[in-house]
Amino acid sequence: MEEVSIPKCEVCNDCGPDVILEASDGTRFGVSASNLHRFSGAFPAPGFVHADSTAANEVIILHETADVVRLMVKFIHPGVRQPDIWRIGNLWQLAEAVEKYMIFPAQGVVKARVRSLATENPIQVFIYAARHGHDDLLLDVEKPIGLTDYKSIEIPLQLLYVEPPWVIGAFHA
Numbered sequence: 001m002e003e004v005s006i007p008k009c010e011v012c013n014d015c016g017p018d019v020i021l022e023a024s025d026g027t028r029f030g031v032s033a034s035n036l037h038r039f040s041g042a043f044p045a046p047g048f049v050h051a052d053s054t055a056a057n058e059v060i061i062l063h064e065t066a067d068v069v070r071l072m073v074k075f076i077h078p079g080v081r082q083p084d085i086w087r088i089g090n091l092w093q094l095a096e097a098v099e100k101y102m103i104f105p106a107q108g109v110v111k112a113r114v115r116s117l118a119t120e121n122p123i124q125v126f127i128y129a130a131r132h133g134h135d136d137l138l139l140d141v142e143k144p145i146g147l148t149d150y151k152s153i154e155i156p157l158q159l160l161y162v163e164p165p166w167v168i169g170a171f172h173a
Contacts, residue, residue, distance in 0.1 A: 029070065095111075
């Protein structure tokens with residue numbers, strides 16, 4: 001097995017990257033296993049990563065674009081200002097990734113931005129909220145969608161578990 005070099009962290013100089021995340025386009029990000037574990041719920045503890053010598057410098061392949069992975073990486077660094085996501089074009093992809101990888105520092109910020117779109121994009125907000133259990137967001141889109149009680153409708157399972165079109169489109173751009 002060939003040795004893989006870990007890219008320098010794009011966010012800070014002193015975090016000691018020891019894990020490689022690879023975006024869908026092949027872009028690689030050096031990140032700290034400790035930060036991944038502390039600030040997300042989807043990555044193993046650093047002790048687990050370092051206990052297995054075959055896992056050293058292993059590349060974790062993600063399905064998200066480099067822009068989305070870059071934003072996620074920015075959210076997992078303590079003492080660093082969080083990115084401004086108010087005007088990004090890939091909010092829906094970021095929202096799905098933040099929930100998928102449980103990036104805790106980003107979840108509230110992303111949810112607030114999604115909530116701000118309840119009138120403008122009620123169907124997308126509804127799907128995001130239903131997929132990820134954000135009942136409070138469902139209340140925000142009841143009127144724009146024309147529902148009288150969101151709890152009384154049945155949502156087809158394929159709607160909740162198939163990648164929504166705005167996420168699928170990100171992979172074929």
